[in-house]
Amino acid sequence: MAQQEMSRCSVTEKCLWWFRNYKIYMINGLIKLAKGNKNVVVLNTEALACKDCEEFAKFFPERVFSFGLAEANMVSAAAGFALAGKLPVVVGNAQFLIERAFEQIKNDLVIPNLNVINLFRRIISSIL
DSSP: OOHHHHHTSOHHHHHHHHHHHHHHHHHHHHHHHHHHOTTEEEEESSGGGOGGGHHHHHHOGGGEEEOTTOHHHHHHHHHHHHHTTOEEEEEEEHHHHHHHSHHHIIIIIITTTOOOEEEEEOTGGGTO
């Protein structure tokens, strides 16, 4: 949406536009980051079935790891990747990552101050 068009939109329209398009910017930024850094890996609860990561997987299929419905395990694996010198990007639904994996986020990532990127997909984006 052009800047002029955006200025005429209501707040609701701007929010809806953002929710519909944030994935494009997120994945394009992630691809750009990965092109410049061979240590970037993506950990996802749905791996290649995840629409958010399909484009990334086209460029770097060997850097996408699936954890199924095991959010807590995925966070702990991210800690392991970080300790091994990788830059893990954890992609998952916010409600599951926060509710199911809170202890792992706190104990495995925050306390040791590990370099891990968390991309929480919002619930609302999946219904638009």
